[in-house]
Amino acid sequence: MPRPTRDDEFATFVQNHRTSLLKFACLLTAGDGHQAEDLVQTALTKVYLAWPKLRRSEGELAYARRTLLNSHIDETRRPRWRRERSTPVLPEVAAYEGPDGILGLEHGRFGPDGQRVRVALATLPARMRAVVILRYWLDLSVEDSARMLGCTQGTVKSQAAKGTAKLRDLLTAPSLPTVPGYQTGR
Amino acid sequence: MxxxxxxxxxxxxxxxAPVDPSADLARARGHLRRRRMTRAGAGAAGLVVIAAVGGALVASGTEKAATVPAIASAPATTTARTKDDSLPAIALVAYTGEQVPGYQVGFVPKGWEIQGGSSTVLAIAPKGFKNQDVHQWVGKIAVLLESKDASPDHEPVTQADLEAWGMEGENLETTVAEVTVNGNQAWLTRPKTPDKSTTVSVAFADDKGHNVVVQGPSSLNWDDAQWIKFAQSVKVLKNAEAGRG
Structure with a gap:
């Protein structure tokens, strides 16, 4: 049986992991689907370029997540006027009601319960948001989270504590906060 | 919570929903193709390509090459050689002269000297070499760093690549051998048909995680062991940094 090529292996990787990478990116961007898609495309290209090296080192998925996270952090450091275009606004697309009453939008977009969480995430500073996502969604250890973010374990612990406390307050509050540039109630 | x-x-x-990988694959292949074109063209012009985040920079000092440099046509040959066995190799001798900030080396070719350097590059050239600009490396050995975020491509340039780029007949085909430098994985890239325009390079990571590239003219006629010996003598100092366009 012929050895699979880089293209074959990369295609399989994309099929197996693209959706989870997109979800990761959507959480990091607090629901900005366009920016999340950009992050995923950039990360996948870098994975492909580094493919021969990755098979011997940290692994393709870990590398993809790390480059995606780094690109996102870099993006958040750019001047605000360059980020105006990426404010998380849900597009005007057709909606449908799925079997669980979830309003699914075209292209697999999000339902109303998730909207509340996305708004809450948007209120967190980018790095704090990233810590919460790495620790509680990806279920990474404090040590691995610190390594991915390039910070100390103490920073991860304090950011995680502050982030979860803030999310708890927001998600149990009677109304959603107003986040500049973020449309709510759609 | x-x-x-x-x-x-x-x-x-x-x-x-099922994921169709074709768009991501096409995009990634396009990037790889562009990177290889830039590397192939730059290598022929005696330059070093430093892959940086978001694209490839052709590092020749502080200039950023917007296009692939013009390449002098070389006659195509049918014999693939890794070095010219009819010419003697220039001996590798211990270097005892003055070192410069950024990088140190333990060996230089006999009759060569450290021309100078900066935090981004070290240039080694024959004594009295006419071009004294340390940021121009035709006919010289250059030592420098790749960006840590770079995704170096250690694939050889093949005839199929040259045909895809419309560069058939150019002497740009390379071979890549995986070697070891100080116990770390490294790649030694040679021209398939060495001539006065071609270069050899060794790319490796040192123990501190620096991605180091050493490049020199094929006319040194060093075998793999000599290139590795030279690469192993390279020491990256604290103030060294990857060059940017």
Missing amino acids: DNLKDILDSAVLMED
């Missing part, structure tokens, strides 16, 4: 994972999951609830 009750099951934060479930709460975060609800924020990205999506339909499970």
Whole structure:
């Protein structure tokens, strides 16, 4: 049986992991689907370029997540006027009601319960948001989270504590906060 | 907070749909093709390509090459050689002269000297070499760093690549051998048909995680052991940094 090529292996990787990478990116961007898609495309290209090296080192998925996270952090450091275009606004697309009453939008977009969480995430500073996502969604250890973010374990612990406390307050509050540039109630 | 994972999951609830990888694959292949074209063209012009985040920079001092440099046509040959066995190799001798900030080396070719350097590059050239600009490396050995975020491509340039780029007949085909430098994985890239315009390079990571590239003219006629010996003598100092365009 012929050895699979880089293209074959990369295609399989994309099929197996693209959706989870997109979800990761959507959480990091607090629901900005366009920016999340950009992050995923950039990360996948870098994975492909580094493919021969990755098979011997940290692994393709870990590398993809790390480059995606780094690109996102870099993006958040750019001047605000360059980020105006990426404010998380849900597009005007057709909606449908799925079997669980979830309003699914075209292209697999999000339902109303998730909207509340996305708004809450948007209120967190980018790095704090990233810590919460790495620790509680990806279920990474404090040590691995610190390594991915390039910070100390103490920073991860304090950011995680502050982030979860803030999310708890927001998600149990009677109304959603107003986040500049973020449309709510759609 | 009750099951934060479930709460975060609800924020990205999506339909499970089959993923078509073709667009991502086409995009990635396009990037790889462009990078190889830039590397192939730059190598022929005696330059070093430093892959940086978001693209390739052709590092010749502080200039950023906007296009692939013009390449002098070389006659195509049918014999693939890794070095010219009819010419003697220039001996590698211990270097005892003055070192410069950024990088140190333990060996130089006999009759050569450290021309100078900066935090981004070290240039080694024959004594009295006419071109004294340390940021121009035709006919010289250059030592420098690649960006840590770079994704170096250690694939050889093949005839199929040259045909895809419309560069058939150019002497740009390379071979790549995986070697070891100070116990670390490294790649030694040679021209398939060495001539006065071609270069050899060794790319490796040192123990501090620097991605180092050493490049020199094929006319040194060093075998793999000599290139590795030279690469192993390179020491990256604290103030060294990857060059940017």
